[in-house]
Amino acid sequence: MNNIEIRNLHFYYDKEEEILKGLNLNFDERSTAIIGQNGAGKTTFVKLLKGLLRPKSGDIIINGINTKSVSAAKLSKHIGMVFQNPDDQIFKNKVIDEVMFGPLNIGQSREEAKKTQNLLLRKLAYLMRLIKIHMILA
Ligand SMILES: Nc1ncnc2c1ncn2[C@@H]1O[C@H](COP(=O)(O)OP(=O)(O)O)[C@@H](O)[C@H]1O
């Protein structure tokens, strides 16, 4: 079961202006939206989760791994990020190649990566169906 634990997280770019002031949160496998006005710190928070930024104090524990103790490259097996604008992200010509890129990049064989992309696209299709049903019912 995937889990993210945030313990007393503090972060600032400039000491004079603290962006995250003692955040305590727990994420399980349920979908969660983080909302807030422009400049509230959403992107900063996501970069901290990805290990692209490091906490000034406090801890981020992803599936039992403290982001302080591993590289962003190692963390990428556990956490990914998709950009708001697909044009910033998608660069392969075929969907299958795009979806296999991540698994191959973290060391899966072509065989494994094919299985992973198959599973991921099935999950996505299921989610899209749920969203459609939700939209019809709403
Ligand atoms: N690389 C950076 N250097 C300095 N300040 C930054 C940097 N990135 C973001 N900020 C500042 O941190 C605050 C939070 O920004 P950000 O995380 O991008 O918010 P959001 O994604 O919610 O719009 C803003 O005040 C922004 O100006």
Ligand SMILES: [Mg+2]
């Ligand atoms: Mg943002």
